[in-house]
Amino acid sequence: MRVLVVDDEQGLVRALRRGLAAEGFTVDVAHDGATGLAKALVGDYDAVVLDIMLPGVHGYDVLRRLREQDVWTPVLMLSAKDGEHDVADGLDLGADDYLTKPFSFVVLVARLRALVRRQSGPRPAVLRVGDLELDPAARSVTRAGAPVDLTARELTLLEHLMRHADRVVPKLELLDHVFDTGGEDPNVVEVYVGYLRRKLGRDAVRTVRGAGYRVAG
Numbered sequence: 236m237r238v239l240v241v242d243d244e245q246g247l248v249r250a251l252r253r254g255l256a257a258e259g260f261t262v263d264v265a266h267d268g269a270t271g272l273a274k275a276l277v278g279d280y281d282a283v284v285l286d287i288m289l290p291g292v293h294g295y296d297v298l299r300r301l302r303e304q305d306v307w308t309p310v311l312m313l314s315a316k317d318g319e320h321d322v323a324d325g326l327d328l329g330a331d332d333y334l335t336k337p338f339s340f341v342v343l344v345a346r347l348r349a350l351v352r353r354q355s356g357p358r359p360a361v362l363r364v365g366d367l368e369l370d371p372a373a374r375s376v377t378r379a380g381a382p383v384d385l386t387a388r389e390l391t392l393l394e395h396l397m398r399h400a401d402r403v404v405p406k407l408e409l410l411d412h413v414f415d416t417g418g419e420d421p422n423v424v425e426v427y428v429g430y431l432r433r434k435l436g437r438d439a440v441r442t443v444r445g446a447g448y449r450v451a452g
Contacts, residue, residue: 236259236260236261236281236282236347236348236351236391236394236395236412237260237261237262237263237278237279237280237281237411237412237413238255238260238261238262238263238280238281238282238283238284238347239262239263239264239265239271239274239275239278239280239282239283239284240252240255240262240263240264240265240283240284241264241265241266241268241270241271241274241275241283241284241285241286241289241294241297242264242266242284242285242286242289242313243266243267243286243288243289243290244286245266248264248266251284251340251343252264254340254344255344256387257387258344258374258387259374259387259388259390259391259394260347260391261391261411261412261413261414263278263280266290267289267290267291267292268289268290268291268292268293268294268296268297269291269292271283271285271289271292271297272292272297272300272301275297275301275306275308276301276304276306279411279412280308281308281309281351281412282308282309282310282311282347282350282351283301283308283309283310283311284311284313284343284347285297285298285310285311285312285313285330286312286313286314287312287314287316287321287325288314288315288316294312294314295324295325295328298310298312298325298328298329298330299328299329301329302328302329309331309332309350309351309353310329310330310331310332311330311331311332311333311334311343311346311347311350312325312330312332312333312334313334313335313336313338313343314333314334314335314336315335315336316335317335322335331350331353332346332349332350334346345372348371348372362394362397362398364397364400364450364451365451366378366379366380367393367397367435367439367450369390369393369394369397371394374387374390376390376393376435378435378436378439383434383435384434385431385434386430388413388414388427389427389430389431389434391413392409392413392424392427392428392431393431393435393450395408395409395412395413396409396440396448396449396450397450400449400450402449403443403446403447403448403449404447404448404449405446405447406421406424406447406448408447409424409447409448410423410424413427424448428440428442428448438451439451
């Protein structure tokens with residue numbers, strides 16, 4: 236999943252980036268409202284983590300402008316403002332969730348996954364394709380009932396393929412949503428598909444020549 240974190244607390248952003256990457260997220264960051272708004276308008280994100288008190292453009296204004304321009308990416312407001320009216324204002328402006336600082340990282344990750352599941356279309360808590368089963372919350376995978384040990388990045392790649400099992404997933408989409416393309420070789424998709432095949436079986440992920448990949452289960 237590809238997430239944008241917009242917050243001006245440098246230390247917090249670094250910690251979130253490391254933690255979310257360890258959970259298999261691809262993370263972009265912005266340290267002010269204007270940059271965050273620009274990225275959110277053009278980037279294909281699965282979710283946005285947005286602070287309220289930002290330099291330049293206020294977090295509420297970022298959220299308002301996104302919704303005015305029909306950008307409906309799920310937004311989790313993350314703020315030290317913990318008053319009931321602050322929470323109500325954020326939700327009324329179009330936020331999908333609100334979490335106050337200090338916060339539990341475990342809860343933040345769980346809420347991000349819940350936001351993605353609530354997007355349009357089926358978003359089951361446990362994904363099943365054929366004899367493959369993936370539980371994103373437990374970070375576990377089984378095939379034909381047998382557990383399979385995957386790294387965080389392998390699991391994220393498989394999760395994206397399984398969430399879109401009804402279609403062929405293009406390589407560029409996988410680069411955007413699973414990998415940090417700023418520092419990755421574009422051939423990293425083929426490499427990780429190879430890892431999945433070695434662990435799940437060669438028939439688990441099919442290559443559709445010239446189009447992308449499809450999970451077979």
